[in-house]
Amino acid sequence: MRLLLVEDDNHVAAALSAVLARHGFDVTHARSGEEALQALVPEGDGFGVVLLDLGLPDQDGYEVCGKIRKRTSTPVIMVTARSDVRSRIHGLNLGADDYVVKPYDTGELLARIHAVSRRTSHEDTSSGIETELRLGPVHIELPTRRVSVDGAVIQLTRKEFDLLALLAQRPGVVFRREQIISEVWRTSWEGTGRTLEVHVASLRAKLRMPALIETVRGVGYRLVAPAG
Numbered sequence: 144m145r146l147l148l149v150e151d152d153n154h155v156a157a158a159l160s161a162v163l164a165r166h167g168f169d170v171t172h173a174r175s176g177e178e179a180l181q182a183l184v185p186e187g188d189g190f191g192v193v194l195l196d197l198g199l200p201d202q203d204g205y206e207v208c209g210k211i212r213k214r215t216s217t218p219v220i221m222v223t224a225r226s227d228v229r230s231r232i233h234g235l236n237l238g239a240d241d242y243v244v245k246p247y248d249t250g251e252l253l254a255r256i257h258a259v260s261r262r263t264s265h266e267d268t269s270s271g272i273e274t275e276l277r278l279g280p281v282h283i284e285l286p287t288r289r290v291s292v293d294g295a296v297i298q299l300t301r302k303e304f305d306l307l308a309l310l311a312q313r314p315g316v317v318f319r320r321e322q323i324i325s326e327v328w329r330t331s332w333e334g335t336g337r338t339l340e341v342h343v344a345s346l347r348a349k350l351r352m353p354a355l356i357e358t359v360r361g362v363g364y365r366l367v368a369p370a371g
Contacts, residue, residue, distance in 0.1 A: 144167070144168055144169065144191035144192065144260060145168075145169045145171065145189055145190045145191055146163060146168045146169065146170050146171070146190065146191060146192050146193075146194060146256070147170075147171050147173060147179060147182055147183070147190045147192070147193045147194065147217075148160060148163070148170050148171065148172050148173065148194050149173045149175075149176070149178075149179040149193065149194065149195045149196055149199070149207070150172065150173075150174070150194075150196045150222075151174050151175060151196070151198065151199055151200050152196075153174070156172050156174075160172060162249055166253060168256075171190070174200075175199055175200055175201045175202070176199045176201050176202035176203075176204070176206070176207035176210075177201055177202065179193070179195070179207060179211070180207070180210055180211070180214070183211060183214050183215055183217070184214070190215075190217050191217070191218070191260050192217065192218050192219075192220060192256050192259055192260055193211060193217055193218065193219045193220070194220050194222060194252075194256070195207065195208055195211070195219055195220065195221050195222065195239075196222045196223075197221055197222065197223045197224075197225075197234075198223075198224070204221070204223075205233060205234060205237055208221065208234060208237045208238060208239050209237040209238060211238070212237065212238030212239075218240040218241075218259040218260065218301070219238065219239045219240055220239070220240060220241045220242065220243065220255055220256065220259060221234045221239045221241070221242040221243070222242070222243050222245065222247070223242060223243075223244060223245065224244070224245045225244070226244050228340075228341060228344060231341050232341060232344055232345045232348065235300055235303070235341065235342065235345045236300075236345060236348075236349065238300055239300070240259050240300060240301055240302060241255050241258070241259050241302075241338060242338070242341075243255055254330065257330070258328045258329060258330040274286050276308070276311045276312065278311055278314060278355075278366070278368045278369060279368060279369030280292050280293045280369065281311070281350065281352070281355070281369070283307065283308055283311055285308060288301075288304050290304065290307065290350075292350055292351070292352070297349050297350060298349075299346070299349065300345075302327055302328070302342055303342055303345060303346050303349070305326075305327045306323065306327050306339075306342055306343070306346065307346055307366075309323065309326055309327060310356060310364060310365065310366035311366055313366075314365075314366045314367070314368040315365060315366070315367070315368065316365055317359050317362055317363055317364070317365045318363045318364055318365060319362060319363040320339060320362070320363045320364075321363075322363070323339060323363060323364065324339060327339075343356055343358075343364060352369065354367060354369075355367060355369065
């Protein structure tokens with residue numbers, strides 16, 4: 144898999160590139176936001192994943208993430224020192240697919256890269272007859288991956304859409320955390336649990352319907368169909 148590593152620290156980039164190369168990745172190193180955007184212009188779809196460090200010298204990392212998403216659908220994993228949920232949600236809203244918080248374990252990073260790539264490779268697979276779901280004001284179009292509330296289109300990331308579509312297919316049914324992680328992230332890795340929480344929080348905020356997704360403590364989540 145080709146991977147675009149966006150990291151301004153050459154020492155960190157060299158060490159990480161060596162680790163990634165040992166695990167079969169073909170790494171292209173960009174030292175700034177501008178270099179990253181230039182690398183994505185001619186062959187953006189050639190990269191399997193973009194690993195984006197938010198601490199860049201020339202541009203705000205969040206801004207770069209938004210620009211990348213406008214140019215390509217290549218999955219983006221943010222690398223950040225910010226551990227607060229609000230910062231992570233902001234990145235996900237801009238189109239990032241996942242995040243890792245510094246200092247991170249190399250095994251965790253590799254697991255997230257593989258999980259994102261697996262998810263992307265399966266996202267176009269059709270698994271049901273229904274092509275759209277209506278839940279009160281919420282309209283979900285599965286083939287086009289389009290979501291609207293009262294006619295207004297809501298921009299969701301891949302995993303946000305997949306999470307919503309999964310829950311919406313069986314309103315009122317409780318989905319176990321392990322089941323959601325397996326079906327949406329296609330992994331059984333326990334570290335994905337925190338990512339799930341962030342995506343649920345982001346969905347609630349974007350849809351402006353905090354009661355739509357109910358947390359069932361100790362079990363998982365379910366979608367509560369709104370009236371109307």
